[in-house]
Amino acid sequence: MTTIRIDLGNPTEMLLPFGPGLHLPFRGFSPRPYPSNDWWGQLALFRYLDHWKLIRVNDWRPDIQHWSTINTGHLVIEFHGRVPEIITECVGSWQEGADLYREWARKQSWWINSSFNHHFLMTGSTNSPSLFIDQYLDMKENIPDGAVWATNYRNHKFQDMWPDYAVKDDFVPAFEQIENDGRTIFPYMNSMFWDENHPEYDPSEMILKKDGTIAFYAPSPNQKHACLSLESTKQRLVDSRDALGTSGVYLDSVGGIAEICYSSNHDHAPGDPRQYIDNLNDLISRMRGEIIVESITEQTLGLANASLTLERTGIWNRDTLPLFQRIYGDIAPKLGCKFIGDEPIETVREVFAKSLPYGRAYPTGTGRGPEALMYTDPSIREILLQ
Numbered sequence: 001m002t003t004i005r006i007d008l009g010n011p012t013e014m015l016l017p018f019g020p021g022l023h024l025p026f027r028g029f030s031p032r033p034y035p036s037n038d039w040w041g042q043l044a045l046f047r048y049l050d051h052w053k054l055i056r057v058n059d060w061r062p063d064i065q066h067w068s069t070i071n072t073g074h075l076v077i078e079f080h081g082r083v084p085e086i087i088t089e090c091v092g093s094w095q096e097g098a099d100l101y102r103e104w105a106r107k108q109s110w111w112i113n114s115s116f117n118h119h120f121l122m123t124g125s126t127n128s129p130s131l132f133i134d135q136y137l138d139m140k141e142n143i144p145d146g147a148v149w150a151t152n153y154r155n156h157k158f159q160d161m162w163p164d165y166a167v168k169d170d171f172v173p174a175f176e177q178i179e180n181d182g183r184t185i186f187p188y189m190n191s192m193f194w195d196e197n198h199p200e201y202d203p204s205e206m207i208l209k210k211d212g213t214i215a216f217y218a219p220s221p222n223q224k225h226a227c228l229s230l231e232s233t234k235q236r237l238v239d240s241r242d243a244l245g246t247s248g249v250y251l252d253s254v255g256g257i258a259e260i261c262y263s264s265n266h267d268h269a270p271g272d273p274r275q276y277i278d279n280l281n282d283l284i285s286r287m288r289g290e291i292i293v294e295s296i297t298e299q300t301l302g303l304a305n306a307s308l309t310l311e312r313t314g315i316w317n318r319d320t321l322p323l324f325q326r327i328y329g330d331i332a333p334k335l336g337c338k339f340i341g342d343e344p345i346e347t348v349r350e351v352f353a354k355s356l357p358y359g360r361a362y363p364t365g366t367g368r369g370p371e372a373l374m375y376t377d378p379s380i381r382e383i384l385l386q
């Protein structure tokens with residue numbers, strides 16, 4: 001690993017490629033992994049009294065990097081592979097800096113290969129097949145071109161027993177009915193986590209961190225992070241996807257954790273800075289049909305048909321600027337937007353109107369409450385279908 005420190009002088013603010021674009025007063029922050037939803041591009045912008053500074057990395061095939069600032073006024077980039085060219089440019093506004101990065105991004109493989117579709121996604125998160133089909137029929141009336149997201153179609157609770165993605169028997173007719181209507185279903189799959197309670201779980205096939213422990217998903221520690229360098233792991237996921245028999249699939253956690261594997265028993269060298277990216281991209285390429293990935297990580301934009309990330313900072317939040325939309329809006333115009341409670345329709349309308357500069361948003365969430373309103377309210381549909 002090579003650490004590069006860049007003296008920033010005295011910036012007052014920063015704009016970071018985190019979610020739609022995190023805009024904050026300048027301060028120190030701990031390392032963010034690239035590629036991930038927490039650092040989706042190889043750039044950062046800093047504001048000074050009369051100008052902005054764009055710092056970007058010129059790498060057409062980037063390895064894992066970690067970006068941070070320290071309180072002494074330095075930007076720190078840790079390169080886990082080779083060290084590419086780093087470019088600093090002074091610009092008049094953050095938009096001007098974003099446009100310079102976009103000009104570079106337009107020449108990269110993930111932009112050139114992009115082929116995004118524009119589904120209007122209807123959520124189906126209930127575990128009741130009859131309710132699932134009732135919700136579908138209700139939404140179908142209002143949304144002639146909608147696709148369906150299915151998250152609780154399995155024999156297990158949502159986060160249990162991955163990678164068992166078999167469709168529960170009584171969900172099969174519902175899936176068939178929707179497919180026969182010519183609609184795309186996107187059943188949920190996770191791209192990397194295995195439940196340690198699954199009968200095929202083998203700890204030797206998981207990502208080994210530098211300290212010798214197995215990588216896992218902190219909010220749900222039974223979910224261990226599988227190493228995708230193993231052909232058997234990738235094939236297991238590809239076979240599971242094929243067994244779904246649907247025209248689409250939703251791949252979760254793609255932009256989650258850029259993890260380096262230090263195992264000496266896998267199909268990569270210990271600490272290989274490319275294995276995570278190359279194998280994740282290989283997995284996505286081998287999935288047939290339409291693919292939505294949970295990621296706005298730039299390197300996966302050329303592999304999926306749509307991109308979803310749940311907005312964590314709040315797209316209507318004043319600390320957010322539409323950096324992702326400015327750079328990648330032409331090829332990946334959608335960000336997710338989650339409503340958890342039962343907000344009144346006035347609130348939902350207001351949120352969607354404010355979200356317009358960030359691109360169109362998928363309404364996602366609990367499958368009840370405000371979603372039904374979103375789909376049927378003419379003013380919201382107008383925003384979403386623009």
Ligand SMILES: [Zn+2]
Pocket residue numbers: 206207208227228229261262263266267268
């Ligand atoms: Zn490994």
